[in-house]
Amino acid sequence: xxxxxxxxxxxxxxxxxxxxxxxxxxxxxxxxxxxxxxxxxxxxxxxxxxxxxxxxxxxxxxxxxxxxxxxxxxxxxxxxxxxxxxxxxxxxxxxxxxxxxxxxxxxxxxxxxxxxxxxxxxxxxxxxxxxxxxxxxxxxxxxxxxxxxxxxxxxxxxxxxxxxxxxxxxxxxxxxxxxxxxxxxxxxxxxxxxxxxxxxxxxxxxxxxxxxxxxxxxxxxxxxxxxxxxxx
Numbered sequence: 001x002x003x004x005x006x007x008x009x010x011x012x013x014x015x016x017x018x019x020x021x022x023x024x025x026x027x028x029x030x031x032x033x034x035x036x037x038x039x040x041x042x043x044x045x046x047x048x049x050x051x052x053x054x055x056x057x058x059x060x061x062x063x064x065x066x067x068x069x070x071x072x073x074x075x076x077x078x079x080x081x082x083x084x085x086x087x088x089x090x091x092x093x094x095x096x097x098x099x100x101x102x103x104x105x106x107x108x109x110x111x112x113x114x115x116x117x118x119x120x121x122x123x124x125x126x127x128x129x130x131x132x133x134x135x136x137x138x139x140x141x142x143x144x145x146x147x148x149x150x151x152x153x154x155x156x157x158x159x160x161x162x163x164x165x166x167x168x169x170x171x172x173x174x175x176x177x178x179x180x181x182x183x184x185x186x187x188x189x190x191x192x193x194x195x196x197x198x199x200x201x202x203x204x205x206x207x208x209x210x211x212x213x214x215x216x217x218x219x220x221x222x223x224x225x226x227x228x229x230x231x232x
Contacts, residue, residue, distance in 0.1 A: 156195055
């Protein structure tokens with residue numbers, strides 16, 4: 001186990017300056033290492049979140065987004081004959097953007113679980129969705145290049161990597177029994193051992209096709225949890 005932790009540490013890139021009180025780096029648990037090893041292929045298909053309006057039908061929504069009723073039903077786990085209601089949220093498989101999509105989320109508001117959004121942006125991949133044939137282990141948030149990425153909660157920085165396979169630049173933080181992974185960062189501004197407060201910057205969103213999508217995972221102990229159940 002020690003050898004694997006040392007190997008992971010060798011992958012870590014130390015960039016930027018410390019934030020707040022320093023803490024001793026912690027050993028990464030085997031379950032987290034196993035999850036980090038999953039290679040996630042980028043998908044050319046993304047998902048918009050659409051809030052159903054008056055007079056909407058599955059057919060009219062599909063026309064608006066240039067997709068199919070079958071595709072909408074598949075990603076939402078519904079039948080073509082199922083009724084839809086005003087205010088209902090639907091995931092829409094699209095290759096571009098359009099229609100009235102849900103507002104961009106941004107850091108600031110604190111959830112009941114005590115977390116804030118890590119970056120201003122739109123959710124384009126949800127926990128459990130298929131991404132390139134692999135179930136998404138967290139959420140993907142599409143942000144503007146250069147946008148600040150902040151800590152969703154207080155925590156100690158356990159692990160940093162500038163080039164972790166499948167997830168690019170990665171930061172892993174912990175507080176109590178919870179660990180939060182931030183992946184596909186454009187840049188990193190913390191180092192292992194830093195103590196970071198909720199809302200403080202840990203890095204920035206990247207530049208280029210697909211690289212501005214921040215990936216967020218939450219672990220309670222060794223169990224993966226849906227981040228949207230913790231965020232505002």
